[in-house]
Structures are given as structure tokens and as C-alpha cells.
Amino acid sequence: MTMNEIDNTLIKEIKNNKTPSVQYCFFTQDTILKSVQMGFADIYGQKKVDKNTTYNAFSITKTFTALAILQLSDRGKIDINKPVNQYLSEFPYGANITVKNLLTHTAGIPNPIPLAWIHLEIEHKTFDRDSFFQPVFDKNDKVKSKPNEKFKYSNLGYMVLGLLIEKVTGNTYEDYITENIIRRLPINPYDLAFVANNGEVHAKGYHKKMSFSNLLLGFFIDKSKFMGKTEGKWRSFNNYYVNGSPYGGLIGSPTSFVKYIQELLKEKSVLISEENKALLFQENKNNKGENTGLCLSWFSGELNGNKYFAHAGGGGGYYCEIRIYTEINKGSIIFFNRTGLSDERFLDKLDKYFINE
Template identity: 55%
Template sequence: MVTITTCVPDSCQNADQVLVKELINANAPSVQYMVFNQNMVLYHFQQGLANIKDHEIVRDETTFNAYSLTKTFTALAVLQLVEQGKVDLEASVSTYLPDCPYPAEITIKHLLTHTSGIADPIPLSWVHLVEEDSTFNEKKFFKTVFEKNRTLKFKPGEKFKYSNLGYVLLGQVIAAVSGISYEKYITQNIISKLNLPPGALGFQIYDTRNHATGYHKKWSFSNLLLSCFINKSKFMGKAENSWQPFKFLYVNGKAYGGLIGTTNGLVKYLQEFLKPETRLISQANKRLLLTETKTANDKNTGMCLAWFTGELNGTRYYTHAGGGGGFYLEMRIYPEKGIGSLIVFNRSGMSDERFLNQVDKFFVQ
């Protein structure tokens, strides 16, 4: 199904061709792509299967694991707490977490900008089945991970190196400062302000009948490598055509990758960043959130506070990708143009592919 709300015909047709080609070439079971302004969706492509075995077509209600897109919610929550005078970006993490396993010179800002020097072990194995969630202890799990990764890779502020562990700590800071769990804070202070229907955004699969199955290419070298990181017999099912499905999973660290929701839910969130005045944060802190940072050596990092930055057709954008077992996503905002975009595949993605360059170029001119 392809739905077009309003856009320049040539732009829509060109985007259609790129996205349909992905499905024809079996590069993903399904794809959802949206272009929007602060008030409405301008273009919406939605096609393919959310579940191959049962031939379930992807729909507006289909939910997916958003993985690292969650980090932008975490950063926003930290800035909200800064506004409330409860967090200082330049303060040591140990100010808020006395049992922090890392040196006191690491600040909150270092964590937000991935310049802390904290290691980033491959997180593919940091997942658990949905049915294991009631007994899973996140703090206990990561205490062990921190103990195994105590050595910093470089002096804080010296370099940029992506770190999921840094965002685990930020989640703990949010919980410690607010007095409620990370998930509850995000739900009460961000998600609830978006006026979304139940299940549109959250940290649990609201309805398993609407949740997309995530897939990995069966005949691929990366599928062989998965055996080095996860118990495939536990976390994956039998192959369906050329794809091997993942069972429904939760990420162990909610603050770096635990968000689950629909495309409409994420679009509502992104539209807030396109508005002159957002309900989520002050204008001053929104500018801070989207200001590119530098290392101690005055080198640009390409990273703001959780958001990456880039340029397409001469227009600056802010972006984040989310990928892992079974899903790959990218989201962007182009403040100069007053538009944003989002793309979701229910196939694995292990790196920032910048796939949106291939389709956004028709709308950003």
C-alpha cells in the first residue's frame, strides 16, 4: 500500500521508485517512509510484510523496535532536568551516581556527546525475550558489563567514540534525579505530551498482534557472525523464504535503545522539533540540544547532544539511526526547510547507513 498525502508529483514518483526497488530486490520485507512538516504528513510510503509467515501487511498500527532512536529521548530528558535545575551538564556523573564505575572527570555532557572514553562493546547480545522481562534486572546486568569494561579508551573530551554504555549511565542519572524509573520519566514528561493513542510509543510491546517481526538475511555472512553474539536457537525462529526471523525481544538497556512504537508516534515526536515553540523543552535548550560539539582539541565531532548532523543538497540536517537485530531506522529534521523524515525497515541494520540520502534528496532541494 502506498499513501500520498501531498507532495510534488515528481518527488513522490522518484521516491516510490527507490523504495519499491528495495522490496523488489528483497532488501527488506517491508518499508515505511514519511516526509512531514510541523503540522502534517506530506508523503507516506508503506508497503511490504510485517510478518512473512502469516502474510501480515505492514500498517499504521504496526509497531517496531526503535533501538538507538531512543537516545534522543534520553538526551531530551536530561535537558528537561537541566531546565529544572536538577542536572548540570558540566557536573561529574558521580555527582548524581556516587557508585559510578568510571573516573570523576567524566561529565554528563561527555556522556551525551559520546566523548567520555567509555568503551562500546558490541551490544547484540544485550537482549532478552519478551517473556523474560518480568524477571530481568537491568541494573544487575549492566553492573557486570561495567566491571568488564572499566578501562577508558581515551581521556574524557579528547575524542568522539559512540558508546551505548554512556547512555545506560544517563538513564540511571535520570532515574536518580527524578526519583522515578527512566521509563516512567520518559512516558510522563515526553510521550504523554504528544497526545498519542495507546501503544504508539513506549517501552513494551502493547499488542503482539501489531508488532512487526524483525528479520535477518538468511544467506549472509552477517547471519553466520550472529552465532558469535547470540544464541540463535533461543532468539531466532526458522527461516521464512530468504529471511530468518527474530523472536520478540526487548533491549537490556532502555535508555540507549528500548523504545518501541509506530511510525506515526515517532513522527509526532519529530514534529515537535519543527515547531517554533515545542511543548517538550525551551527554545534555548532546543538550540543547545542541536548545537554541534567539539573535542578538547577543537575538532568538530559531527555530534550534537545525541543528534548527529549532516548536509544534503546544501541543507543542514539533524539525524539519528537505530539498528540491531531485525530492524533498521533513520530519522531526520531539516529545520531550514521546515520538514523531517523517517524510514523504517524490519530487517537488521548494524551501522548508520544514511539511507535517507537516497529518498530525502527528492524533497530537500
Template identity: 55%
Template sequence: MTTYNLVESLVKATLTTSRQYMVPNGTLSLHVTVHPLENAETVILLHGGPGVPDPVLEVAAILNEKFQVITFEQRGTGSSTGPMVSYTMEDYISDIDAIARYFQLDDFHLFGHSWGGLYAQIYARENPDRIRSLFLCSPSSGTNEDWKRTEKEVMQFNRKTATSWEWIQMGWYSLLGALGSDRAYQKLFKQVLTNYHKRHGAIRIHDAQLNGVRAQPINHTRKYIISYPSLPKMPEPPFPVAITYGDDDIYGTSRQAVIDRYPTAELMMISGSGHIPWLHQPQQFCEILHSFYFDDQSGQSGDRNCQSPAISQDHLPQIERILDRAIQSGKTPSAQYYLFNKDRVIYHYCSGYTQVGEQQIADQNTTYHAFSVTKTFTALAVLQLVERGLISLDVAVDQYLPNFPYGPVITVRQLLNHTAGIPNPISLSWIHLKTEHKDFNERHFFRNIFNKYGKVKSAPNEQFAYSNLGYVLLGQLIAQVSGVPYERYIEQNIITTLGLDEQDLGFQVFNPTHHATGYQKKISFTNLILGFFLDKGKFMGRAEGKWRPFRPYYLNGAAYGGLIGKPGAFVTYLQALLQADGRLLAPEYLAMLFEENRDNHNRLTRMCLSWFTGTLKGNRYYTHAGGGGGYYCEIRLYPERELGSVIFFNRSGMRDERYLDRLDGGYLDEHVSIGY
């Protein structure tokens, strides 16, 4: 059936930066992910199911060493939706054709797992001239009567593997799913996956993809599989074929139909593996992929990069224990953590609920408020204008902003490194509801704030004193000098330059269904004091269990904390800073961002231009936290190690917690050289 990749592999391989696309096909839009590799052939991966999306990241990571890899959420699943979706086999075939047209692919390699293996066989039968190779990983046996035999074997496997109570629950979920309940099928497939793994160790099951499970494609595709003509034998296909099964697979005698269909195929049984070989026997499976895809085409050894996982099995449980415990003990509804180097994601954790009441599950498309992490974008924008000769860091701010409220001696640099002496009033109340955004006037709001807090607290560069107001002024400076509003400048000169768009990163919620609701613990000191700073009746909803949700809102000042985005989009941003390739800023100006400031007494302030600095396990890092009502996050760079990390929560955070110290430390201990 499927893996749908709710499991974060203990041996998760690394991937290059991916790109997301919505590819049209009639009334349907297919959510497609491309893992690019320049001047390389393309492999299209077909996940299991039907009705259950899966990015197949572990397989994509291995193949991306040699190929451009394309995955997509199949019709009706995840974000691949549209009005009046049909589920005939001809419709499924047309989806691959639409992707090939969109990316101008004349031919490609096709990899299919489970139902995706049957899908691949159907496509290859109809379009043999487009197929460069066909890899069938634990494929379903076939259409028509073959499919019925496959279903029977899967049912028998689950009955044998599940406890009596689990089997009763599965029957109930199956009934509700057949009646159209997405939620019931989500619970059913979580148990199915548990059954698949029971004999193969404690493999962690994440909920990150479950909210993409859909009843409609599950229920409707089946009847078209059964009515589709039986697949004929291909004694001499015009492309190489590989077939793999685990020796403890969910399929039994039905697999013989596939083996007989391709008598010249390379058949490989994977010892000690069940239905998901890249998790059950990762090294064996990696070697098989290299043998089939790499040896024949490049002549290189099939065990290349199969020996060492990207993150060790010793450290992985430590990260998961910390974050699992945070969710299970009620410290946060959801969490997302990324560890990465300048080219690849090393590890991604994603779990919990973005909406507690509706039990909406967090996934890679979930967006969060980033709060003060935005300041690093503001500082980068200022340095871009310095590079263009439009701003000088050591010129007084009032030379650019005639109405600057704090006199003629404060410089741009001092605003950036928080030594201007500008006040920092508590900003919890500096928010407005999303419904008020159209009529909100930021300049009018802050004109009143500056009138109230118009006196400096200390002389310039006398001491470090954090100030949100300083970054409000920097946002005004960027708009004044560039001639475009601050938000538009960031979008045009940073977000778009990174290959991101408004659904990835921006200053407004692009898709409310993918945005995490912010929460405050109902019984907490913070919840008590919030009432002194904002109207909780206006800004907060009814309690959902132990959590009280914030209604959708925006910050009053974009430049000090207004960014909203996917954690993965911030990874893309940080990787660009590590790469230092000039896309965002020339290297000499980029270096200026990370120069630690000294005050008037020659004391180091642990503050650069927006970035804080510190050390962990002897490794220098640059970091920034962001938090407020309902959200908390941190971003971090380890420049000498060419590493970075991010953590995002949808719970309130009011101080810099240095949470990443707890998550990154073990990896830094174990991996003492760059590029491990």
C-alpha cells in the same frame, strides 16, 4: 463499492497531526481518527465497502483546511471489532450516533463515498436534524432492489475491465470470501481496485490497508441492505446536498435513482474520472469540494490549494521505485517512510509484510523497534532536568551517581555527545526474550558489564567515541535525579506530553498483532556472524522463505535503545521539536540539543547532544539511526527547511546507512523554499 485507500495518491494533500481513539458502542469499539481544527465545524467521512477500511486521507486533507475531519473504520473492519458484531442498518446508524456523543457533536457535515454514500443517505434519512450538509461521492444507488441493480452494474464493469484470467481468479476469491476467508477478499479487492484504475493511468496500489479487510461485514451487511426499506425521495431536504459521479464511473443507469431522490441537489459529473475522483481527476475534485464546502461558508475561491500537490509527481515515483525495489528484491520485508513539515505529513509510503510467513501487511498501526533512536529521547529528558535546575551539563556525573564507574572527571555533557571515552562493546547479545522480561534485572546485568569494561579508552572530550554504555548511565542518571524509573519518566514527560499513548510509543509491545517481526536475511554475512554473539536457536525461529525471524525480544538497556512504536508516533515527536513551542523543552534549552560539539583540539565532531549533524543538497540536518537484530530505522530534521523524515524497516541494520539521503534528496532539490 470501495477504494479502501490502498493507493498513495500522486497528488496527496497534507494533513494536520491526527489523533486516534477507540470509541465504545455497546460491545463494539470503533477505531476513530480525528484530524483536528480548533473552533471549526466537523465533517464525518464515510468510506466505501462494506468491510474494507479506508482513512480517505486525500479528501480529509482538503477538508481539514476548513473543518475538523473525523474518519473511522466501520464496524467489523480494521480495528473496529468486538464480540458478536451485528450488521443491521440500525447498527450502522448507531455507530455515527456513538461518535457524535463521544465528541459532543450536535450536528455535522456528512461525506460518503460509494457504499459510504449509501450509508450517508440512510443516516440522513433517519436523522435530518443533525445534518449540516450531505456530499455523496459516487454513491451506491440505494437499498433493496436498488442495491441489486448496483451490484449487477459493478459485476459487469469488472467483467469488462478484467482479463479472462483475472476474472476467473476474482470468481474464486469471491467464493472463498463468501465462505469466510478474509485473505481471499483481500486479494479480490486488490484486483477490484486495479480494475477501477486501469483507464486512469498507473496509479500506485499499496497493500497498507488490505489486512483490515474482513469477510464478516462484507457477507453480513449485504442481506441487511437488501432487506432495508427503499429510500424515499427527499424533494426539499433541510440541508444542502451535492452528488458527484465520474463520467467513467462503475455505476451506470443505477445512479439515476440517487439523482431522482434529491431533485434539488447540486449534480456534478467529473470529466475523465472513474469511481475515485480524488485520484483520477484530483484538481477537478478539489475544486468541487472547495466550491461546495468553502465558497458557501467562507466566500473564498474554490480553487484554493488545488494547484500544487504536496510532493511533486516527478519525485514521488523516485521514492516509490527505491522502496518498492528494496521490498521486491528481498532487501527488506516491509518499509515505512514519512516526509513531513512541522504541521503536516507531506508523504507517507507503507508497503510489505510485517510477518512474512503469515503475509501480514504493514500499515500505519504497525510498530517497530527503534533501537538507538531512543538516545534522542534520553538526551531530551536530560535537558528537561537541566531546565528544571536538577542537572548541570558540565558537572561531573559522579555528583549525581555516586557509584559511577569511570571516575570523577567525566561530565554529563560528555556522556551526551559521546566524548567521555567510555568503551562500547558489541551489544548484539544484550537482548532477552519477551517471555523473560518480567524477571529481567537491568541493573544487575549492567553491573557485570561495567565490571568487565571498567576502563576508559581516552581522556574526556579528547575525541568522539560512540558508546551505548554512556547512555545506559544517562538512563540511571535520569532515574536517580527524577525519582522515577527511566521508562516511566519518558512516558510521563515526553510520550504523554505529545498526546501519544502506550499503543503509539513505549518500551513494550502493546499489541502483538500490530508489531512487525524482525528478520535477518537467511543467506548473508550478518546471519553468519550473529551466531558468534547470540544463541540463534533461542532468539530466532525457523526460516520463512529467504528470511529468518527473530522471536519477540527486548533490549537489556531501555535508555540506549529500548523504544518501540509506530513510525507516525516518531513523526509527532519530531514535529514537536520543529515547532519549538515549549511543550517538551523551552526554546533556549532545545537549541542546546543541536549545538555541535568541539573537542579539546577545537575540532568539530559532527555530534551534538545525541544528534549527529550533516548536510544534504546544501541543507543542514540532524539525524540518528537505530538498528540491530531484525530492525533498522533513521530519523532526521532539516531545521532551516522546517522539514523532517523517518524510515523504518523490519530487517537487521548494523550501521548508520544514511538511507534518508536517497529518499529526501529529490524533494530538497525541487522545493527550495520553506512551506512549498
């Protein structure tokens, strides 16, 4: 019954043209309890998805950035309670913002619309990240609120964390994440990276052609450049990368994110100390002592009386969610190759069949 309800829910998403494809997994730290792969990675080519298919993961990357900061805390290289400008002298937002403020989106740093912050795959070798972001920081150099006064989501804040990782380690952000997180997971190099290592297995991103949001897209991106032809009821995206890796650059298979969460579920994870893992999933309180709904990059929630920590990732052509239930030692993921621009908490619809009061 449980399996049929989950399958039926996902089949309807595809049959009702809500997504070209979907992948879902529910698992423990060492066992896959449910795995679903449905639909097309390429509608025109009639290519079906499988466990090796990769998707743009967008803001799920932020959980890797936060994990990297805590790894450096484990090594004594970063104190998250110290001001950012002790590590980055060029930090433009003052001396009172701490590393933890950045991690919990309470620094007050602006969040200009990021949908246009992308470049085509064919432009990647010549893309200059620093030249792109310097004018963005210059234009958004004033904070919107005092440190820890309130939650305000900021991609720029996580861009700063990426720069901090580079400053402290002397490596590029991408190299640090690859060496210290990705390569510690039992996955192959094609499963998870900051580029589509194997274009043959990468899902094409799609946006519903007959939709109001399709009209709005033209205000944010050059559709003639970034979008391809119409395929059925969908308009395809040309392969592209996010300009800022630390807030949204990862591309990977759903299976690779399962391995990532399974490693975080382990009592002695190779990724992080138990002390800092507890900190990773500790909900932040603002200056008034009010819960903000966010831990160190992970959002908190509850399903059927069970606490979970989650993050969504979405943008043009893709939407995904990852989730970890630390108290019952389980996790889940879902990936779509259709546009998603807000945290839908779609996993609530599926995980509920496994999660009891």
C-alpha cells in the same frame, strides 16, 4: 515525478529482497508531505504493514534520553557541564567526566558489543537489569580516552545517563520518559513504549538467510533461542527487548516518531525550552576545537546544502532512521524490519527529492 521516484526506490528494496517491509514519511511540523507503507510485518502470515505497525527503534531512543536530561536541565535539576559523580556517587569512571561528555559520546567509556544484550519478550517480567549490567560495568571500568578528547560511541555511556535520570527524579527511566515525553505527544499508548503493547501490530524482525552476517550472528546470540523459522528468503526473530532501555529500548510506530519530531520542530515545544533545544542541536567540538559530527545525541549532516540532525537505530531484525531539518522546518523517518548494524543514511536517497540547494 518526485513521488514516483521515491516509490520506485522503496519498491525495489522489497522486490530485491532487501527488506520485508518499509515505511517512510516526509513532513513539516503540521503536515505529512509523503507517506509510504509497503511490504509485510509477518511474511508467513502474509500480514501487511500499516500506519499502526510498530518496530524496535534501538538507538533512536538515545535522542529521548538526551531530551530528558535537558528537560531536567530546564528544571534546574541537572547541570550538563558538571561532573557525573556529583549526581551518581557510584560512577566508576572518575571525577572529570561531565554529563555533556556522556551526551556527546566523548567520555571515553568503552562500548562492548551490544547485540547480545537482549532478552526474550517472555523473559521480560523476570529480567533484572541491574544484575545484568553490574558485571558489564565491572569488566569495562577503564576509559579509552580523556574527556572530550575524541568521539567514541558508547551504549554504556547512555546507560549511565538513564541511571542519572533515575537518581535525580526518583522514577524509573521508563516511567520518566513515558510521563514527560511520550504522553505529551498526540499519540495513543500503543504507539510508543518500551514494550510491544499490542503484539498484533508489531512487525516481526528478519535477517537475510543467505548472508555472511547470518553466519556471524551465531557468534553473538543463541540463534536457537532468539531466532524463529525460515520464512522465504528470511530468518525470523522471536520478539525480544533490549536490556538497556536508555540506549535502545523504545518500540513504536513510524507515525509516533513523526509526531515526536513535529513537536521538536515547533517554536514553543511542550518538550523543551528554546534555549536548550538550540543546545540539543549544537555540534560538539573536541578539546582541539574540531567538530565531532555529533550534537547532544543527534548526528549532524548536510543534504543539498541543507543542514540536518539525525539518528539511526538498528540491530537484529530492525533498522530505522529519524531526521530533522531545523532550518527549513521539515523532518523525515524510515523504518525497516530487517537487520541494520550501521548508520546507512538511507534517507539521503529519498529526502533529496524534497530538499533543494
